[in-house]
Amino acid sequence: MSSAETPTPRGPVDSSRVPRYAGPATYARLPRLDEVGGKTDVAVVGVPFDTGVSYRPGARFGGNAIREASRLLRPYNPAQDASPFALAQVADAGDIAANPFNINEAVETIEAAADDILGSGARMMTLGGDHTIALPLLRSVAKKHGPVALLHFDAHLDTWDTYFGAEYTHGTPFRRAVEEGILDTEALSHVGTRGPLYGKQDLTDDEKMGFGIVTSADVYRRGADEVADQLRQRIGDRPLYISIDIDCLDPAHAPGTGTPEAGGMTSRELLEILRGLSSCNLVSADVVEVAPAYDHAEITAVAASHTAYELTTIMSRQIAASREATTA
Numbered sequence: 001m002s003s004a005e006t007p008t009p010r011g012p013v014d015s016s017r018v019p020r021y022a023g024p025a026t027y028a029r030l031p032r033l034d035e036v037g038g039k040t041d042v043a044v045v046g047v048p049f050d051t052g053v054s055y056r057p058g059a060r061f062g063g064n065a066i067r068e069a070s071r072l073l074r075p076y077n078p079a080q081d082a083s084p085f086a087l088a089q090v091a092d093a094g095d096i097a098a099n100p101f102n103i104n105e106a107v108e109t110i111e112a113a114a115d116d117i118l119g120s121g122a123r124m125m126t127l128g129g130d131h132t133i134a135l136p137l138l139r140s141v142a143k144k145h146g147p148v149a150l151l152h153f154d155a156h157l158d159t160w161d162t163y164f165g166a167e168y169t170h171g172t173p174f175r176r177a178v179e180e181g182i183l184d185t186e187a188l189s190h191v192g193t194r195g196p197l198y199g200k201q202d203l204t205d206d207e208k209m210g211f212g213i214v215t216s217a218d219v220y221r222r223g224a225d226e227v228a229d230q231l232r233q234r235i236g237d238r239p240l241y242i243s244i245d246i247d248c249l250d251p252a253h254a255p256g257t258g259t260p261e262a263g264g265m266t267s268r269e270l271l272e273i274l275r276g277l278s279s280c281n282l283v284s285a286d287v288v289e290v291a292p293a294y295d296h297a298e299i300t301a302v303a304a305s306h307t308a309y310e311l312t313t314i315m316s317r318q319i320a321a322s323r324e325a326t327t328a
């Protein structure tokens, strides 16, 4: 598309004219999808689903908590020197209505909805929901791009086999994804891993699937820049999916989550690692496991809203750069 045909993106509500706390919350006060003619470059999508959790429920309310906490985001991101909502159209596409009483049906619904969104040419910035939802999202992404590189920020491996005989849970999405061949096993990384496991075999199994691990202690010892450099080298120019379980952060930085583990990353470390990945080919991403009932003063929801902001900034920069490359 030539630049003459590219419409100017419609940005957030102007907070110097309409107080930021007024009106219903969309992500970052961006327009709804229907307000931009049903077409967008990046679709922010909620998935209010938490039937897959093994401990505290409540992540079904995460997406809306992140939207509420995102009212204070501003349009220019100095850390990536970009105005993400001016470089590309970013819009709030509302929620996917997933059946809370039938996990298998919910997984199908989420995949079909993602097919529609990705089929329209948009990249997805999904707000969970529990981590179960990463599987149908990855299935849909792989239909479009083939097996993708995965960067998984989490206290947990989420490569366990089954819980109570159930295949689709928040502790199992990435084992299913590897089994289904939808991940590029040359470029799989967990970041922020820590805490007790069921046995050493968990790590052996995970390694066999192809995952490399950067623990939260590694991040602390080596620092965000070095970790980002190493991840960037592993990912190269492969299509990349980033899945961020907010429990990758220490409970001090993210108390509002279902399976908290001590000794996690700071929100500063997470944001800095993401900024270090700004040149990666990020095709879609999710931020999951925000459970507002356990949150205090929106600590977790604010961290999640800023996390999604860095991710949408990476996507918008790339959309703008590839547009420029095709019109040059």
Ligand SMILES: N=C(N)NCCCC(=O)O
Binding pocket: 054, 055, 131, 156, 158, 170, 171, 245, 247, 258, 259, 289
């Ligand atoms: N994906 C998250 N947040 N947690 C997985 C924990 C699974 C377990 O209870 O062993």
Ligand SMILES: [Zn+2]
Binding pocket: 154, 155, 156, 245, 247, 248, 259, 289
């Ligand atoms: Zn987790």
Ligand SMILES: [Zn+2]
Binding pocket: 131, 154, 156, 158, 170, 245, 289
């Ligand atoms: Zn997880």
